[in-house]
Amino acid sequence: MTRALTSAERALDMLREAILRGELPAGARLGEVELAERLGVSRTPVREALSRLAAEGLVQLVPNRGARVATWTVDELEGVFELRALIEPQLTALAVPQATVADVDELDAVAHEMQRIGAPGPGQDLDALVPLNRTFHDRLVTLAGHPALAAALAGVVHPPIVVRNFHAYDEASLRRSLAHHVEIVAALRAGDPEWARAVMTAHIRNARAVMVRAAAANVLDLGPARPASRTRAENRVLAPEKSWHPRETEHPRETEHPREKETP
Amino acid sequence: MTRALTSAERALDMLREAILRGELPAGARLGEVELAERLGVSRTPVREALSRLAAEGLVQLVPNRGARVATWTVDELEGVFELRALIEPQLTALAVPQATVADVDELDAVAHEMQRIGAPGPGQDLDALVPLNRTFHDRLVTLAGHPALAAALAGVVHPPIVVRNFHAYDEASLRRSLAHHVEIVAALRAGDPEWARAVMTAHIRNARAVMVRAAAANVLDLGPARPASRTRAENRVLAPEKSWHPRETEHPRETEHPREKETP
DNA sequence: CTCTCCGAGATTGCATGCAACGTAGGGCTG
């Protein structure tokens, strides 16, 4: 039987998921009391969760000034992609001899499902690609049977997940990206580690190029620039209110005080 | 002026240093009240520090059962070395065009000092190598000007620092290791990134081999094995008592209750 | 009109108290 989670753990999981899913946008202020009320606990476990998220790099914590969802500069994101480009191809190569037929079939299904959903046309659903993509990479990385490396990767790969905007992909890049998945599956079936490694390298460098271009065009939501003079607008409200009631609190506050919105 | 640190930050820094310096051995139990007394604060900031260290992977935190200094399996340590072998050569290569003459001179001094201190004979002081080694690698990694990658590396490199036992090196491996440092400096001076990358790769794989061999011989202090049935001996006392009074507490406890010692 | 200073309100940092959980030891039963 799996041990009951503590309040702090629940808070940690929910906050992390909310950040990774983009419900808490980069730069959003994380007030302790507000989060505590939402989660139905006191400030103590919330503080603990924020500390741990800060250590994970998902939250920036400034003493006496509170916590906000971490923001990333383009340079930092490039660094992350560099790191992925070093690690993931290696893990992919290691996964090749480990993968069973069932494993490969599963990845195959995910890869083709992604191609279906990502195909241009009325059925296209770019947001649905995000969890599938996460699944694909997670499975592959796990297959390598190298938990320490995988953990290291996961600890660093968070930022780009936040900026996991498939909307930033142009038509050609998206097609390439989805084709890479399928090709990696083919390499797995063929039992060719170097093939798999090469495709994964291309896959990540393709993604990196998309990110860089999107950043240049200011398409990515990186949050307020790091050393920016704090503008009034940093106080934008947390999240789409409706998607965030992890516990039914009996707080029918009449109208959330509507703070000011984006800078023009 | 640098902002004053909070109690939790002080606790975090002292705990991390104590763990990295080996004063708190792997597997040591970390009682909240005991740490709080030592640091002269209440349990709250201690708990916060432990949470963050847990997120960093230096501490294992089990709900309702307390915290202990993290232990690592040989597999995990190998994973860390694999990761270093992927990242550090890359950072070293990047550092080559960035390094100024002054930078290289400094690294040169460190490398030669290490050779002097590590040379066999009466002047040899293996423990003094540890901080110098840390300095050398930190400087080099910083020079690459790639903070994100460097941070990722630092977040993962902790475990081997704990097992930073230069005593595990045999004569030949140690000589090689120290020679590598000097050779890397030479590559920096020559402005040859590929040379530097290659030597760093060799350097890390050499260290990895030492670690694996030492682990096989059970020389490394990895702490109690991970899934081990908890033996009574896990309760061994924290640290060499004398080296650990970061604040003079007025607790002249007559005799620390002498718990039982190692398993035979 | 702009800049500086100041104070009320809001928020965080930390200490403390209490309840819940885990652990260890002793007595009872088979």
Place this chain on the structure above:
DNA sequence: CAGCCCTACGTTGCATGCAATCTCGGAGAG
């Protein structure tokens, strides 16, 4: 004598209260 349960103790998890710090509005001087 071995094995089990039950109780007492120690430790952790969380809530709450208070002091310290920060934010932000406005008043006043230049």
